[in-house]
Amino acid sequence: MTKSPTITFPDMTRRGLGALPWIAAAGVLAYAFFVGGYLTTVMSFALIYVVFVTGLNVFMGYAGQVSFGHNAFAALSGYTSAYLTTSHGFAPLPAFGAGLALALSCALIVGYPTLRLKGHYLAMATLAIGLIVYEVAVEWTSVTQGYMGISGIPPIGIAGYEITSERGQLAFLTVIVALATLVSWRIRESRFGRALSAVAGSEDAARALGISASRYKLSAFLASAAFAALAGSLFVHVVGFVSPEVYGLHMVVLAFTMLYVGGIGTIAGPFVGAVIISLLPEMFRQFKDYQDLAYGAALILLLIYAPRGLSTISSLFRRAAAKKAVVS
Amino acid sequence: MSLLELQNVTQRFGGLVAVDDVSATIAQGGVTAVIGPNGAGKTTLFNAISGFRTPSAGRVVFGGVDITGMAPERIAAIGLVRTFQLVQLFGELTAMENVKVGCHLHTRGDLLAAILRSPATRRSERQVEDDARKLLDFVGLTDVADVAASSLPYGQQRLLEIARALAAQPKLLLLDEPAAGLNSGETARLSATIREIAARGTTVLLIEHDMKLVMSTADRVIVLDFGRKIAEGTPDEVRDNPAVIAAYLGMPEGAA
Amino acid sequence: MDLSYLPQIALSGIGIGCIYGLIGIGFCVIYNASGIVNFAQGAFVMLGGMITHTMLHRYGVPMIASAAIAIAAVSLAGIVIERVVVRPLWNRNATMFVMILATLAAQIVIERSTLIVAGDQPRTLPAFTDLPPMMLGGLAVSYQFLWIVAASLATVAALALFFKTTLVGKAMRACAINREAAALQGIPVSRMLALSFALSAALGAIAGILITPTQYTAFNVGVPFAINGFIAAIVGGFGRPLGAFVGGIMLGLAQAIAIVVFGAGFKNVAALSVLLLFLFVRPSGIFGSAK
Ligand SMILES: Nc1ncnc2c1ncn2[C@@H]1O[C@H](COP(=O)(O)OP(=O)(O)OP(=O)(O)O)[C@@H](O)[C@H]1O
Ligand SMILES: [Mg+2]
Numbered sequence: 094m095t096k097s098p099t100i101t102f103p104d105m106t107r108r109g110l111g112a113l114p115w116i117a118a119a120g121v122l123a124y125a126f127f128v129g130g131y132l133t134t135v136m137s138f139a140l141i142y143v144v145f146v147t148g149l150n151v152f153m154g155y156a157g158q159v160s161f162g163h164n165a166f167a168a169l170s171g172y173t174s175a176y177l178t179t180s181h182g183f184a185p186l187p188a189f190g191a192g193l194a195l196a197l198s199c200a201l202i203v204g205y206p207t208l209r210l211k212g213h214y215l216a217m218a219t220l221a222i223g224l225i226v227y228e229v230a231v232e233w234t235s236v237t238q239g240y241m242g243i244s245g246i247p248p249i250g251i252a253g254y255e256i257t258s259e260r261g262q263l264a265f266l267t268v269i270v271a272l273a274t275l276v277s278w279r280i281r282e283s284r285f286g287r288a289l290s291a292v293a294g295s296e297d298a299a300r301a302l303g304i305s306a307s308r309y310k311l312s313a314f315l316a317s318a319a320f321a322a323l324a325g326s327l328f329v330h331v332v333g334f335v336s337p338e339v340y341g342l343h344m345v346v347l348a349f350t351m352l353y354v355g356g357i358g359t360i361a362g363p364f365v366g367a368v369i370i371s372l373l374p375e376m377f378r379q380f381k382d383y384q385d386l387a388y389g390a391a392l393i394l395l396l397i398y399a400p401r402g403l404s405t406i407s408s409l410f411r412r413a414a415a416k417k418a419v420v421s
Numbered sequence: 422m423s424l425l426e427l428q429n430v431t432q433r434f435g436g437l438v439a440v441d442d443v444s445a446t447i448a449q450g451g452v453t454a455v456i457g458p459n460g461a462g463k464t465t466l467f468n469a470i471s472g473f474r475t476p477s478a479g480r481v482v483f484g485g486v487d488i489t490g491m492a493p494e495r496i497a498a499i500g501l502v503r504t505f506q507l508v509q510l511f512g513e514l515t516a517m518e519n520v521k522v523g524c525h526l527h528t529r530g531d532l533l534a535a536i537l538r539s540p541a542t543r544r545s546e547r548q549v550e551d552d553a554r555k556l557l558d559f560v561g562l563t564d565v566a567d568v569a570a571s572s573l574p575y576g577q578q579r580l581l582e583i584a585r586a587l588a589a590q591p592k593l594l595l596l597d598e599p600a601a602g603l604n605s606g607e608t609a610r611l612s613a614t615i616r617e618i619a620a621r622g623t624t625v626l627l628i629e630h631d632m633k634l635v636m637s638t639a640d641r642v643i644v645l646d647f648g649r650k651i652a653e654g655t656p657d658e659v660r661d662n663p664a665v666i667a668a669y670l671g672m673p674e675g676a677a
Numbered sequence: 678m679d680l681s682y683l684p685q686i687a688l689s690g691i692g693i694g695c696i697y698g699l700i701g702i703g704f705c706v707i708y709n710a711s712g713i714v715n716f717a718q719g720a721f722v723m724l725g726g727m728i729t730h731t732m733l734h735r736y737g738v739p740m741i742a743s744a745a746i747a748i749a750a751v752s753l754a755g756i757v758i759e760r761v762v763v764r765p766l767w768n769r770n771a772t773m774f775v776m777i778l779a780t781l782a783a784q785i786v787i788e789r790s791t792l793i794v795a796g797d798q799p800r801t802l803p804a805f806t807d808l809p810p811m812m813l814g815g816l817a818v819s820y821q822f823l824w825i826v827a828a829s830l831a832t833v834a835a836l837a838l839f840f841k842t843t844l845v846g847k848a849m850r851a852c853a854i855n856r857e858a859a860a861l862q863g864i865p866v867s868r869m870l871a872l873s874f875a876l877s878a879a880l881g882a883i884a885g886i887l888i889t890p891t892q893y894t895a896f897n898v899g900v901p902f903a904i905n906g907f908i909a910a911i912v913g914g915f916g917r918p919l920g921a922f923v924g925g926i927m928l929g930l931a932q933a934i935a936i937v938v939f940g941a942g943f944k945n946v947a948a949l950s951v952l953l954l955f956l957f958v959r960p961s962g963i964f965g966s967a968k
Contacts, residue, residue, distance in 0.1 A: 159777075214960055216714075216773075217952065218952070218953060221949045221952050225946055229946065346782065382792075383793070386793070389782040389783070393783060396766065
């Protein structure tokens with residue numbers, strides 16, 4: 094038995110460092126709110142992506158699964174919102190309700206057979222689901238208007254009050270993101286979250302302890318699909334327009350880049366990653382053409398050299414401390 | 422009363438019969454060891470019992486319930502929990518969190534409970550925390566509670582896996598070579614820990630190669646060779662059994 | 678729907694199916710050597726067509742030489758991807774998912790670089806034999822179709838010969854059967870990895886060069902080709918090169934039929950549905966998977 098002293102020194106530093114990415118990202122958000130203008134729009138996009146990536150993080154970061162197809166659920170809900178509000182006079186909230194229901198039903202139907210797959214089969218099946226929804230959005234012109242897209246979608250509003258100002262929208266999205274992050278945090282710190290981590294760590298060991306791996310994978314899939322659906326609907330109301338490209342493959346790659354920059358499996362990761370990745374192209378406006386190229390290259394470099402992302406600086410400390418404790 | 426009953430359990434892999442018509446009865450209480458040379462079919466038998474592989478033939482009855490071919494998680498839910506020959510920890514989680522996962526079966530609440538986090542949920546979380554701490558204490562891992570499981574030395578990983586299995590409060594605990602990779606001091610401690618587990622009312626079935634551990638820990642011993650049960654009895658009886666000696670010396674049975 | 682078009686469309690289905698088959702074989706070659714699924718496979722197809730076009734039109738190199746240069750250049754690109762992206766991850770024991778994501782990112786990097794260098798206009802290549810299609814019964818058979826089928830079959834045959842008779846080919850097959858055992862036998866497994874990338878890049882380039890005269894190529898054609906190639910590989914039982922080729926032809930035919938029945942717009946949905954169907958019901962493909 095190794096006797097080790099309890100770790101005291103890095104605790105404070107660790108907390109401080111752990112809060113750093115949060116503070117920086119929240120600072121940018123506050124700045125955008127007061128400055129207004131174009132930065133507000135950029136941050137609104139970022140916050141919508143935070144919701145999407147937070148969902149992806151539950152499924153991939155917590156439960157250790159793989160999905161290249163969550164854009165499908167964003168598209169299903171987003172198009173439902175757009176269609177019902179523009180063609181049938183629905184208010185945004187009930188339209189979103191319908192979109193969410195559709196996205197979750199589809200997630201349930203495809204989730205069951207899909208989640209039995211592993212490795213590249215799982216990756217490819219989810220990719221196919223995303224692509225099928227994309228193709229249908231392009232081809233089903235009577236509802237989606239194909240490449241032209243649907244425009245004139247009303248802004249978010251509840252009971253007659255519409256949020257039309259950019260600042261108002263940013264404030265609203267901030268509340269949504271705060272709630273989404275809270276949910277993500279509570280999931281992490283719960284029996285449910287532990288079961289997901291167990292499935293991620295070893296399905297066999299989880300099952301030997303009475304955790305039904307298939308059931309928890311499906312639950313995580315549905316939860317993350319709900320986040321994706323929310324993001325999809327928020328997008329159409331904030332922008333007022335939707336086309337298939339909004340939910341194309343680039344949405345998936347962008348979300349992955351955010352997730353890896355922020356730190357997969359961490360609570361702050363989606364927020365930090367989405368803010369950084371949304372700001373980058375604004376800082377290098379003259380390199381607009383190189384944007385996707387830069388994302389791709391950044392993602393490769395991250396995967397190789399920093400697979401745990403930026404918001405894990407603190408846990409690197411923890412690991413180092415833990416190693417020391419074990420050795421001593 | 423018998424807790425586990427194996428009736429003619431057989432497992433084939435193509436032409437190979439890894440477990441061959443094994444019948445046995447494990448009584449409630451005490452420690453039973455399954456021994457046998459490498460490749461004798463011990464782990465395969467454990468897989469058949471714990472639901473990780475449906476036996477080709479035969480039945481497994483646990484606490485009066487036929488569990489043959491039942492899913493592992495359902496078998497665990499009725500009180501049969503196993504560990505693995507190659508340690509299967511949740512490496513990213515701390516030792517503490519690993520044991521908390523073990524508490525899954527006797528706590529409640531899923532996604533909704535996690536989001537709402539009601540006072541009842543909080544209370545149950547505190548209970549889990551307490552239980553987990555006690556179990557870490559029991560196996561002597563209190564000091565490394567907050568260390569990631571993957572950075573623990575091998576011997577501690579083995580103990581952690583046992584603590585995690587105990588957190589599920591099993592009636593029957595299956596341990597697959599718990600002493601593999603332990604030094605002699607650690608093995609002696611492990612022997613005491615296993616006796617203590619049995620003393621607290623959990624029946625233990627363990628696979629082990631370390632004869633000293635078997636002799637000092639087990640009440641009964643079952644011997645497998647080439648998938649067949651060749652002997653069963655107390656450690657002393659088995660040690661003197663000519664068929665067992667032959668199997669371990671690698672001679673054909675008749676020649677002994 | 679008009680069924681009289683069916684044979685004609687089926688014919689073009691077989692043509693494009695050969696292309697899918699070649700791409701599918703590319704997936705298998707890398708997978709067998711390393712267990713990696715290379716999602717940048719489509720980039721090779723796109724680069725094959727684009728580089729040939731550039732050689733031909735910008736530098737006036739004769740067609741056959743342009744094609745040869747393109748195949749060589751794309752093989753080199755395959756080795757570069759292996760060195761820069763795959764090898765570092767491989768050395769770090771990256772998970773299958775990370776590997777897939779990284780190769781997908783590589784696909785995007787290549788795609789976007791091509792966009793910056795070559796612009797977004799679609800280009801096409803002249804048909805290899807500039808003659809009007811032959812009429813066989815009521816069927817119009819274009820010379821490019823014949824080129825596609827003949828060149829694909831020749832490529833598959835050459836590949837089979839390579840694996841059967843050459844030392845390197847045999848070594849690669851040994852890796853496919855058991856990497857650890859192959860390493861113990863002294864086969865340089867990591868060099869086989871680089872070689873498999875070069876080989877499968879060459880296959881992709883050949884596919885791209887063959888198909889471009891019948892349609893067009895542009896910076897963004899890679900992903901759809903890669904997906905169809907992957908489907909071909911799944912249908913044929915992942916890891917079986919010949920199965921992938923047959924799978925490709927079956928996929929081409931299925932798409933052709935879908936075009937007749939549902940209209941051209943839904944051919945991708947049809948292909949993707951075939952994929953899901955196989956993944957859900959028979960993930961080992963029609964011939965059973967290689968491992
Ligand atoms: N999934 C499988 N497929 C095919 N053969 C298997 C499989 N699992 C085990 N075997 C074979 O069954 C036999 C019994 O293996 P098993 O692992 O049960 O032995 P064991 O007694 O646990 O040995 P050890 O002491 O080495 O752990 C061996 O010959 C093994 O190769
Ligand atoms: Mg064993």
